[in-house]
Amino acid sequence: MKVNIFLFLIIIIYSCTHDNSDLPLVDKVSNQIIFQTAGELKNEKQLFISGFGGGAVDGLNKLSIFFYCYKNLSLQEKRELIVFVTEKFLQNVNENKEIRSYMKGFPFTSSNIEISIEFKKHFFRPSVKEISLVAIHQNKIAYYNHDNDEKFLNEVFSETFEKAKEKLITK
């Protein structure tokens, strides 16, 4: 019975599919970079992609990528990770020659990208005291945790990308 339902659903789904080969070229190229970065980071840092995006109304001016991380890391390691991911993503974007003609400004800097990494445990959420999400947005790295009811994310503190890098060097 279950197999029948499954086959029925698959038929419905496939009858609803379409050829999306007309996705704008700026998207095809930028998504390739995003997924290339995601593939590399999955192998190197065990990060799993959970979303992507960007902004390109007047030329590509922003690229974003979201990850999940299942590792148990200290604050310093989380800082290291977000800086590493940012630099890796920037490197992949700036090294790609195909994307340059669509970019509003070259090279891309940490102000042009948005990255967020959610830290999860396999079966539980991180405890209230732990940093559960780190994100870089408009050159600002923000560290979030959950409140007691696990309803809201709270920004614990933030620092600029440069400052985070400085802290890593002077560690």
Next chain:
Amino acid sequence: MEGLKKGFQIEFGSFSTNHLVDYHMTHVEPLFNLAPKKRLLNFESDFSQNSNSSFSKNYSLNRTSFPRGEIGFSNGVNTNFLSVQNHAEYISNLSGGYNVNYTHNATHGLFTDLYEARCNINKVTTEPSRVVQERWRSFFARSHPKELCLEICQSQGAAHVRNALLGMSKNERQRIIILAVAPAVIIPKNLARDVYNIFSSADDIYLFDRKGWKANKQEATFLPPYSGARIKRAIFKHLYWDHNFQSLTYKDTIQRIITNYINHPYEG
């Protein structure tokens, strides 16, 4: 006329609009070279009437408005009014209790909805897209020209929103931020100021747009969903989809983007 050089002309049924979008950024051709005209968008105005059911409309939670900006929501297939209202309340709670204006993409039953979704994915717009446009234009009319609005959409709602964006001018699109949760189509980045597509590995909605995903996916694997969804997926395999808008998989990302938006509701 410089602005008219880019893109294709959009046709709504038998008449053409003056909106020219830069959807295909590479195909920059002067207008007079567009022969034969390529249709980017078709409008099917009688879908709701033909399906003999309720019409899509805009609603508001009537809570405290944002000092600046607005959050909107549009739902996916097979969602009744109470569920949409519940989703809008969920978004409102994540934003700290602010008002949410939402479009109820009226359901006509699962199978008709799936047929409609197929049309929408193939850039045939139906009533909800126009209703979403109405809501955005109403916001533009009563807000500062630099204020931005955040549109959250789910599943088929993403197809409606994508089609609605195709019918908006560039200046209007520049004021819209899109967050597509478990979207039926990938919304291209050049259609709005900022676009976010978030998804779950335990959700097979990407099958609707499988060629698009195949072209984009490369070597990346999808994310692991939240623990409950992972267990259900392990037991029920592909019969379980982590497609619920209020799934914990999406919660933190939605909240972070809303928080960022509340902090930067202005252009620049």
